[in-house]
Amino acid sequence: DVKVTQSSRYLVKRTGEKVFLECVQDMDHENMFWYRQDPGLGLRLIYFSYDVKMKEKGDIPEGYSVSREKKERFSLILESASTNQTSMYLCASSLPTTGEQYFGPGTRLTVT
Amino acid sequence: GENVEQHPSTLSVQEGDSAVIKCTYSDSASNYFPWYKQELGKRPQLIIDIRSNVGEKKDQRIAVTLNKTAKHFSLHITETQPEDSAVYFCAASRAGGSYIPTFGRGTSLIVHP
Numbered sequence: 340d341v342k343v344t345q346s347s348r349y350l351v352k353r354t355g356e357k358v359f360l361e362c363v364q365d366m367d368h369e370n371m372f373w374y375r376q377d378p379g380l381g382l383r384l385i386y387f388s389y390d391v392k393m394k395e396k397g398d399i400p401e402g403y404s405v406s407r408e409k410k411e412r413f414s415l416i417l418e419s420a421s422t423n424q425t426s427m428y429l430c431a432s433s434l435p436t437t438g439e440q441y442f443g444p445g446t447r448l449t450v451t
Numbered sequence: 452g453e454n455v456e457q458h459p460s461t462l463s464v465q466e467g468d469s470a471v472i473k474c475t476y477s478d479s480a481s482n483y484f485p486w487y488k489q490e491l492g493k494r495p496q497l498i499i500d501i502r503s504n505v506g507e508k509k510d511q512r513i514a515v516t517l518n519k520t521a522k523h524f525s526l527h528i529t530e531t532q533p534e535d536s537a538v539y540f541c542a543a544s545r546a547g548g549s550y551i552p553t554f555g556r557g558t559s560l561i562v563h564p
Contacts, residue, residue, distance in 0.1 A: 343494075370549060370551075372551075379556060379557075381555055381557045382557075383554075384551070384552075384553075429494070429495070438485065438500070438544055439485065440485075440487075443494060
């Protein structure tokens, strides 16, 4: 049974703070993803990684960076949080050969 | 890049009715089409998927159909139950692209008892 966990369920940060969101998966998946979910906009891809230290921009990478130092761990970094980054952030992992995505429980981030 | 359109954005049905959600995609190279269900406060989970070598797939009360020529695919839920109430997302991706998905915007399905 695949488990994808995220470091926090809820997070409140102030504008300008540096924010770290962490995701860990235990199934040795090569692919890992970060999405943000906003009402009416679905799941929008921020960044993905297909291997350790490898990363690719998704559809909305501005204001975000990522780090993947170990295969099981994928971090999303907000260098200077802004109020328009208030959202639900979902991490996912998958095998590059099958396509099914396994999601984490999400982090509800509020930036005030 | 790929573009996925999903309709309707909300769907309200009576228990026992059927529900149909439709998606269109733009990239003819896409060959994997999953559907995810997200219940309130929970993570999205795969409920059914279809690959481009088949036209239809069923799993109990849910089915997915694919029309490659028209580039659209649909989710069909029969005999809806209140526990089917959720947000449903379609997605499109391709094997050559490591299955990086493009998601539709989601459909909120409400099943009234």
